[in-house]
Amino acid sequence: MAFLADALDRVKPSATIAVSQKARELKAKGRDVIGLGAGEPDFDTPDNIKKAAIEAIERGETKYTPISGIPELRQAISKKFKRENGLDYAPEQTIVGTGGKQVLFNAFMATLNPGDEVVIPAPYWVSYPEMVAICGGTPVFVEAGMETNFKLSPEALEKAITPKTKWFLFNSPSNPTGAAYTHAEVKALTDVLMRHPHVWVMTDDMYEHLVYGDFTFATPAQVEPGLYERTITINGVSKAYAMTGWRIGYAGGPLPLIKAMDMIQGQQTSGACSIAQWAAVEALNGTQDFIPKNRDLFQSRRDLVVSMLNQATGIECPTPEGAFYVYPSCKALIGRRTEGGTVIDSDATFVTELLEAEGVAVVQGSAFGLGPNFRISYATSEALLEEACSRIQRFCASLKA
Ligand SMILES: Cc1ncc(COP(=O)(O)O)c(C=O)c1O
Incomplete structure (x- = not known):
């Protein structure tokens, strides 16, 4: 039409x-x-989280919030990154969005120009290429097949990078395969990225807490601090706390990028739901049982x-x-x-x-x-x-x- x-x-x-x-x-x-x-x-969703939302309604937390999120939630996110990932993101380096999905979208929206390439390991979560395309970028797929347990090899990453590469999109544990990269496997990829200073890393850590046996989760900026200045670490409460319907995701990253995403969000949603944000404060600060x-x-x-x-x-x-x-x-x-x-x-x-x-x-x-x-x-x-x-x-x- x-x-x-x-x-x-x-x-x-x-x-x-x-x-x-x-x-x-x-x-x-x-x-x-x-x-x-x-x-x-x-x-x-666990009862303590539901209760926090009910109390927020009763207290009258029903107004617009700051665009990037209520200070209490940004503080809780900052503490979570330190506690669980050893990452220093000051509260002003964090942003809350309407689900991890919107945070990913806004990061692309804030950075992609026509012709910019985003390296995406395949198989991938269905929304990645579509988001990149809507924002005018070009998805570049690199195969991470069954022979490598659905994990991208450093050689394949190296080959996929061109002067036009803007982002490397990393998702572990993965939707759709469940594959999760060990510390050493993340390091092998971050070593490649250290050789390409123009490439930024967008990491989707949504399934961080769902790892089994004695597997230990690792995220790129933690494994390679040299990438901190060009990494956005994205996470959310949807999967870890059974909160998909509350629509709260968040990120930590370099201040200029977070500010750009704040500007977009200010013209788009004005920020995430106030009540859901209070529920997320309890999810991150409350009992983790x-x-x-x-x-x-x-x-x-x-x-x-x-x-x-x-x-x-x-x-x-x-x-x-x-x-x-x-x-x-x-x-x-x-x-x-x-x-x-x-x-x-x-x-x-x-x-x-x-x-x-x-x-x-x-x-x-x-x-x-x-x-x-x-x-x-x-x-x-x-x-x-x-x-x-x-x-x-x-x-x-x-x-x-
Ligand atoms: C890999 C991955 N990233 C992000 C999301 C989005 O999560 P949210 O519900 O926080 O928007 C999903 C949801 O299915 C997912 O599988």
């Missing part, structure tokens, strides 16, 4: 939301559907899903270090036929036929830029995960050579 902006030609709708929509439609028709597409914890409980729960779900998927014919499922996703390959099933005669020619067909045959909704790897794989979110009950994995096993066994 001629009326709409050209920028829309560069943007695709979210494939993950499309799968959830399709699953909802089938459910509405009375089908028994298990949705494993959603990227959010399946349980409620929720985090280890949450982590243990997700770890046992991960172990269940990985084990059951590896028992399915033709599926290969690596064990990820973090987040609540697995990213199995269905490569060995390409070329097989369903009982109805459809040839599985791609991960997209695999996903569609699985939904039709067994009512299990997952997302095709092609949506995340690397296949033939599919993403399963295990943020749902063990009972449902067990049932869903049994159905996947049955579906895979039913495919004919």
